[in-house]
């Protein structure tokens with residue numbers, strides 16, 4: 001990057017809110033994905049005007065710009081593939097307005113999900129999308145990935161709560177989309193376009209978010225099964241009853257073993273577990289708990305336990321949230337990686353999908369743990385690979401392709417909530433073959449110089465085992481590129497912290 005750009009950035013945000021220190025660049029080269037690459041500079045704007053000035057400079061100098069929230073995205077979303085400026089949005093973290101009488105709030109993008117709910121909860125409201133990363137992820141990151149979570153079946157995804165946005169466009173122009181009203185048919189719904197745009201169309205600097213009423217009661221049933229198919233059938237039997245759960249979390253035996261071994265949580269040693277949550281009026285919750293137990297038993301549950309006790313429910317939820325870190329400690333030589341990690345299938349296809357995933361894993365000699373927000377058909381798999389073994393990565397990659405082929409054959413999507421970026425790009429292109437050109441035209445119209453998060457989604461041409469954060473493929477494009485890139489680079493030292 002040219003020295004002039006760094007100097008100009010310093011004029012916009014000042015020395016203390018930017019950095020070109022090698023250690024900072026290295027850290028900001030990661031998100032929660034398998035990928036890594038260093039940016040050239042990190043800046044931390046404090047308001048939309050600063051964001052706009054940074055983007056204008058980037059536009060004039062054709063410098064890549066990558067907006068970043070908490071960096072918890074799982075597919076390489078914030079990894080600066082072509083270097084450039086990381087715009088860290090976390091200083092813009094004010095809750096500007098909470099208007100419960102109008103059912104909306106106005107927040108800056110850097111507000112953390114759990115912190116917003118702590119404020120809303122005191123007034124009897126919430127933003128209920130419940131991503132597993134809620135204690136860290138930002139509302140801006142959630143909007144731009146259309147994040148959701150275990151409660152999407154009943155409460156929807158982030159897009160269902162976005163009423164309006166303030167956005168800095170790739171030219172630096174600041175626009176306002178949507179409204180603060182619950183209804184709006186006024187022109188193109190540009191806020192909808194921004195939702196899920198993964199930092200490729202603009203930078204969100206303010207969000208008008210719809211509020212939901214917090215349920216008065218909730219309860220959970222833990223049901224254990226001797227087969228994964230029975231657990232999958234239980235999910236669709238509950239929906240078909242009809243009964244609207246607020247969440248159903250499914251875990252297979254690989255996940256159960258991992259959390260029992262690493263966290264000692266004492267879950268039943270079964271082939272699969274469903275944690276079924278219902279919420280609402282206390283009387284309705286009691287009635288639904290009974291029906292859930294009956295359906296679970298009819299679907300083949302060998303053990304059920306219901307609880308209304310918040311501590312117990314939190315404990316089960318903790319066990320469920322412990323899957324990701326536990327899988328990473330499953331066996332010493334393995335790391336758990338986000339590969340094929342977020343597909344969604346029609347609910348009734350869950351049994352067929354989970355069985356197929358296990359078969360594909362066996363055939364390719366990889367270990368796959370399957371879990372997920374199964375009430376809405378969203379399944380997560382984590383693959384255990386040997387991080388330094390090219391062969392292990394190749395087998396994993398082959399399994400990923402086969403898993404996604406199966407998902408598409410079942411009428412599903414390659415990503416229910418995490419988004420595309422790099423890790424899902426080749427498979428998303430298969431899924432969206434006939435609308436790719438339209439997406440490209442939209443991108444070109446809004447960002448003709450391709451400065452916003454370039455190289456992602458349809459712009460990614462390679463395979464997924466690239467720009468790895470792990471030491472495989474050392475002679476190829478993928479291996480520890482950051483370390484290689486660091487060699488020969490000098491610390492420019494323009495920044496403060």
Ligand SMILES: Cc1cc2nc3c(=O)[nH]c(=O)nc-3n(C[C@H](O)[C@H](O)[C@H](O)COP(=O)(O)OP(=O)(O)OC[C@H]3O[C@@H](n4cnc5c(N)ncnc54)[C@H](O)[C@@H]3O)c2cc1C
Nearest residue numbers: 069070071072073077132133138140141147148198199204
């Ligand atoms: C343990 C764990 C559990 C998770 N569970 C879930 C889950 O249940 N559901 C789910 O949906 N996701 C989940 N995720 C993925 C991730 O947390 C979400 O995608 C989250 O919304 C990302 O928020 P963030 O603030 O970390 O954004 P980042 O990772 O920083 O950025 C995500 C994307 O948004 C863009 N971006 C960020 N801020 C802005 C902005 N202000 N303007 C424009 N673009 C911006 C970035 O360029 C990037 O493309 C999980 C991740 C982890 C690590």
